[in-house]
Amino acid sequence: MPTRRRNLLVSLLAILWLGAMLAAFWWYEARYIRPFDTRTELFSGAELRLPAELAGPGPIRLVHFWDPACPCNVGNQQHLAELISRYAPQGVMFYAVQRPGSHGSLPQTLSALLPLEQLPGSENLPASPAVGIWDRDGRLAYFGPYSEGALCTSANSFIEPILDALGAGRPVQADSNLAAGCFCDWTASE
Structure with a gap:
């Protein structure tokens, strides 16, 4: 596999992983974290x-x-x-x-x-x-x-x-x- 293609694939996988982690964080925050109302x-x-x-x-x-x-x-x-x-x-x-x-x-x-x-x-x-x-x-x-x-x-x-x-x-x-x-x-x- 050429280096340029490998770098593109690794970058794409990293972006997809980061997007999945952000989506999971937002879901968790919306589901379980509530602001404290004094x-x-x-x-x-x-x-x-x-x-x-x-x-x-x-x-x-x-x-x-x-x-x-x-x-x-x-x-x-x-x-x-x-x-x-x-x-x-x-x-x-x-x-x-x-x-x-x-x-x-x-x-x-x-x-x-x-x-x-x-x-x-x-x-x-x-x-x-x-x-x-x-x-x-x-x-x-x-x-x-x-x-x-x-x-x-x-x-x-x-x-x-x-x-x-x-x-x-x-x-x-x-x-x-x-x-x-x-x-x-x-x-x-x-």
């Missing part, structure tokens, strides 16, 4: 209460508020699984409340979360995913998001410092928080 929410736990069977003195209790249809929940599931593996052996109890009217289930990695019906005051939550943490005296110590930003990891989480402080017996009072992050509406659509 949404600011005010989380106020003033009306939030544990159900009667969990209220009062006891272990530290963490309640995960989630919506199966919310893509923001995927961003914190790995972090929540890490929280369970780290703090459940220390006696922290983990619960989950699903958005009213939604259908779905948590992944197997979060099977340690005990399901709860709606908590008193949870019908007016501003958004999900959210978390409520009650101390050993049964007082709401924290209510708000897991972190600020598009994703939640142990590097940017608000939760570990609160659980560590409560575990050490230090008081925490952070039941109202303003945060920007990935949130979905909580109230059920009528």
Whole structure:
């Protein structure tokens, strides 16, 4: 095969390969990458209460508020699984409340979360995913998001410092928080 013909064939194959790679990238970007829309929410736990069977003195209790249809929940599931593996052996109890009217289930990695019906005051939550943490005296110590930003990891989480402080017996009072992050509406659509 003459050199000029070989160079033309190699160049044509390289151009076709590059075009296929660009098309694959554009398809992936359109299918899986979404721009992060900053949404600011005010989380106020003033009306939030544990159900009667969990209220009062006891272990530290963490309640995960989630919506199966919310893509923001995927961003914190790995972090929540890490929280369970780290703090459940220390006696922290983990619960989950699903958005009213939604259908779905948590992944197997979060099977340690005990399901709860709606908590008193949870019908007016501003958004999900959210978390409520009650101390050993049964007082709401924290209510708000897991972190600020598009994703939640142990590097940017608000939760570990609160659980560590409560575990050490230090008081925490952070039941109202303003945060920007990935949130979905909580109230059920009528």
